[in-house]
Amino acid sequence: MKTLYYFTFPKTKKMPQTENYIEMRERLARLDMADVFTKVSECLGVDYDFVMSKTRKREAADVRKIGIKFCLEILNYDRFNGDRKLGYSGVASFLKLKHSDIIHLYNKCNDYIVNNNDFREKYNLCVHLKSAFIENFNKKAQPTKRDEFLI
Numbered sequence: 001m002k003t004l005y006y007f008t009f010p011k012t013k014k015m016p017q018t019e020n021y022i023e024m025r026e027r028l029a030r031l032d033m034a035d036v037f038t039k040v041s042e043c044l045g046v047d048y049d050f051v052m053s054k055t056r057k058r059e060a061a062d063v064r065k066i067g068i069k070f071c072l073e074i075l076n077y078d079r080f081n082g083d084r085k086l087g088y089s090g091v092a093s094f095l096k097l098k099h100s101d102i103i104h105l106y107n108k109c110n111d112y113i114v115n116n117n118d119f120r121e122k123y124n125l126c127v128h129l130k131s132a133f134i135e136n137f138n139k140k141a142q143p144t145k146r147d148e149f150l151i
Helices: 019-030 033-044 048-052 058-075 088-095 099-115 117-141 145-150
Strands: none
Touching: 019 058, 033 048, 033 058, 033 088, 033 117, 048 058, 058 088, 058 099, 058 117, 088 099, 099 117
């Protein structure tokens, strides 16, 4: 009779979650990205479904760039990490893109604000929305009655 030797894999341990990761998950849960993209698309007069489609037309791409910039700035508005932004993967999963696409679109948005007059005008039309989003984001951070029972 043959003896079979089985290799058993060691039980994998969960990766330790860093404080930044846990904080970013909580922040992503508080941010309503659909609302951000809806308000920006309404402000610029573009249909939300058109923006969320895979089209590369300038109107939809500009709304996506501005929405990505707002989402990343809302997620990182009180963090002092220098140039490092957190939340690329969360925004990417919402838009069904890769995190590298989000980084590229964020950098392009910043470049267009400086160099492209038409894009700068579109951005300036929507800037007032960012303060409202940050205010709503802060309101969601406060514990509610339901949360007090869990503490």
